[in-house]
Amino acid sequence: MSIKLKALLKSPWVFHLSTGSCNNCDIEILDCLTPRFDIERFGMLLVGSIKHADVLLITGSGNRKSMERAKRLYEQMPKPCLVVAVGECALSRGMFIHSYNCPVPIDKVIPVDVYIPGCPPKPEAIIAGIVKLIEKVKKGTAKK
Amino acid sequence: MEKTIIPIGPYHPLQEEPEFFMLTVEGEKVVDIEVRIGYNHRGIEKLSEMKSFDQSTFLIERICGICSTSHPFAYTRAVEDIIPVEVPERAKYIRTIIAEGERIHSHLLWLGLAGHFLGYNTVYMWVWKLREEILDVMEILTGNRNSYAMFKPGGIRRDIKSEDIPVVIKKMDSIVSTLEMLKKAVIDDPVIHARTKGIGILSKEDAINYCALGPTARASGVARDVRKDSPYGAYDKIEWDMIVTHNGDVFDKLVVRILEVFESIKIIKNCFLNLPGGEIDANIKDIPPGEGIGFIEAPRGECFHYVKSDGTNRPVRHKVRAPTFMNLPTCKATIIGEYISDATIILAAIDPCYCCTERMTVCNTKRKKIYTGKDLIKLSREKTEILRNKMGVK
Numbered sequence: 068m069s070i071k072l073k074a075l076l077k078s079p080w081v082f083h084l085s086t087g088s089c090n091n092c093d094i095e096i097l098d099c100l101t102p103r104f105d106i107e108r109f110g111m112l113l114v115g116s117i118k119h120a121d122v123l124l125i126t127g128s129g130n131r132k133s134m135e136r137a138k139r140l141y142e143q144m145p146k147p148c149l150v151v152a153v154g155e156c157a158l159s160r161g162m163f164i165h166s167y168n169c170p171v172p173i174d175k176v177i178p179v180d181v182y183i184p185g186c187p188p189k190p191e192a193i194i195a196g197i198v199k200l201i202e203k204v205k206k207g208t209a210k211k
Numbered sequence: 212m213e214k215t216i217i218p219i220g221p222y223h224p225l226q227e228e229p230e231f232f233m234l235t236v237e238g239e240k241v242v243d244i245e246v247r248i249g250y251n252h253r254g255i256e257k258l259s260e261m262k263s264f265d266q267s268t269f270l271i272e273r274i275c276g277i278c279s280t281s282h283p284f285a286y287t288r289a290v291e292d293i294i295p296v297e298v299p300e301r302a303k304y305i306r307t308i309i310a311e312g313e314r315i316h317s318h319l320l321w322l323g324l325a326g327h328f329l330g331y332n333t334v335y336m337w338v339w340k341l342r343e344e345i346l347d348v349m350e351i352l353t354g355n356r357n358s359y360a361m362f363k364p365g366g367i368r369r370d371i372k373s374e375d376i377p378v379v380i381k382k383m384d385s386i387v388s389t390l391e392m393l394k395k396a397v398i399d400d401p402v403i404h405a406r407t408k409g410i411g412i413l414s415k416e417d418a419i420n421y422c423a424l425g426p427t428a429r430a431s432g433v434a435r436d437v438r439k440d441s442p443y444g445a446y447d448k449i450e451w452d453m454i455v456t457h458n459g460d461v462f463d464k465l466v467v468r469i470l471e472v473f474e475s476i477k478i479i480k481n482c483f484l485n486l487p488g489g490e491i492d493a494n495i496k497d498i499p500p501g502e503g504i505g506f507i508e509a510p511r512g513e514c515f516h517y518v519k520s521d522g523t524n525r526p527v528r529h530k531v532r533a534p535t536f537m538n539l540p541t542c543k544a545t546i547i548g549e550y551i552s553d554a555t556i557i558l559a560a561i562d563p564c565y566c567c568t569e570r571m572t573v574c575n576t577k578r579k580k581i582y583t584g585k586d587l588i589k590l591s592r593e594k595t596e597i598l599r600n601k602m603g604v605k
Contacts, residue, residue, distance in 0.1 A: 095357075
């Protein structure tokens with residue numbers, strides 16, 4: 068494992084990106100930060116700028132207007148970086164698969180490391196997903 | 212003085228949803244604002260026409276995660292208006308309980324985020340900790356923290372177990388005591404007074420002219436609430452008060468929301484005490500041709516659905532009007548003349564929900580050519596192909 072990845076695992080800072088979601092996953096992500104779950108005690112912090120982030124939490128069905136911007140944001144991210152798709156929409160577009168405004172699934176545009184299913188996934192599931200991401204990086208199978 | 216443009220968004224650290232505001236400022240004063248949305252549009256109205264009446268309920272729930280009861284509630288009322296059918300009493304009471312539970316968690320969510328916008332993260336953490344309790348209650352009652360899937364045209368999908376009711380009432384009582392403490396802490400806080408009193412004032416005339424809805428209007432002294440004006444569910448059978456304040460600033464909107472939480476707890480408790488027995492579903496078989504409207508008071512204001520049926524098993528037209536669509540233009544009246552540092556809290560004061568609002572259709576009337584259905588499908592396929600190529604998808 069490269070030294071950059073090793074350092075990243077100590078405190079993975081996350082950036083949250085919504086690409087046309089229904090707010091449910093976004094709120095469950097915010098819920099992870101509040102006192103009951105409090106993922107900040109593991110060094111995870113929600114950051115304001117993509118340039119400070121190690122992990123990209125991406126939610127939503129990926130609509131036409133926001134997907135171009137999502138791709139641009141991914142390119143701005145300092146590498147190595149990790150991507151987590153949160154919620155059913157981000158995995159497979161879920162209910163919106165036949166929509167005229169959601170032409171491509173997110174993982175065709177951005178390489179995704181971990182998928183967290185659920186509509187919405189519970190905060191416990193999101194935390195479990197992040198733990199799996201860390202295991203994946205330790206094994207060296209992450210896409211980086 | 213020279214004018215400067217400040218962009219906020221579309222991916223801004225303060226917003227959990229993508230939306231774009233363009234503030235025009237002179238020095239520190241905001242002189243104009245422009246809003247651009249469309250980052251959340253998913254084409255729900257069109258998708259609803261592809262699904263059966265029963266399936267649509269689940270889709271409508273995904274319009275917005277926070278209002279995941281309001282939209283199905285309005286939609287089921289619209290479908291019941293087509294037939295028309297009388298919903299069983301027990302179902303009405305349970306619908307009211309779920310809708311009020313959602314109102315509590317939505318108002319608490321807003322209060323927490325308002326604290327976050329003010330840079331007062333203590334309020335944010337406290338309130339969201341309290342909100343977890345109400346989500347637990349909803350999980351006991353429905354089986355999920357959000358997106359409850361309790362509604363169906365003609366009734367509700369599953370019943371509340373009688374052994375759950377004492378547990379829920381006990382939890383509600385524990386919430387009230389914490390909430391009392393929180394209410395005193397927030398409403399008497401000098402920091403919150405300094406940041407919200409006299410800021411972003413929406414006068415009563417403006418509230419009426421802009422057709423403001425829900426807490427935004429009630430904070431400006433417009434006593435308008437669908438639950439009182441045209442009662443549905445069990446709201447006419449139980450005692451509760453409408454909260455109205457008169458100043459119209461951010462602080463009053465905050466007060467209205469906090470006090471409404473107490474009213475909601477009162478309504479839920481009353482509903483449990485008077486919960487009648489019997490059927491929970493009217494067992495609708497066919498939906499005849501016709502039109503129906505459904506309107507309810509969502510946490511943010513009046514939510515309106517229109518459904519047209521032609522006698523088949525799917526709607527021909529489904530129109531959704533979310534409360535934020537009416538509340539968002541009031542920013543024009545409230546934000547102009549204020550300082551940039553207050554802009555975020557004024558924009559957030561209406562409790563905007565952009566994923567509810569994104570139902571727009573743009574018509575270009577200048578163009579001469581008229582497209583037929585075939586042309587539009589061809590254009591759509593071409594555009595999708597271009598987009599796929601652009602994203603590198605084969």
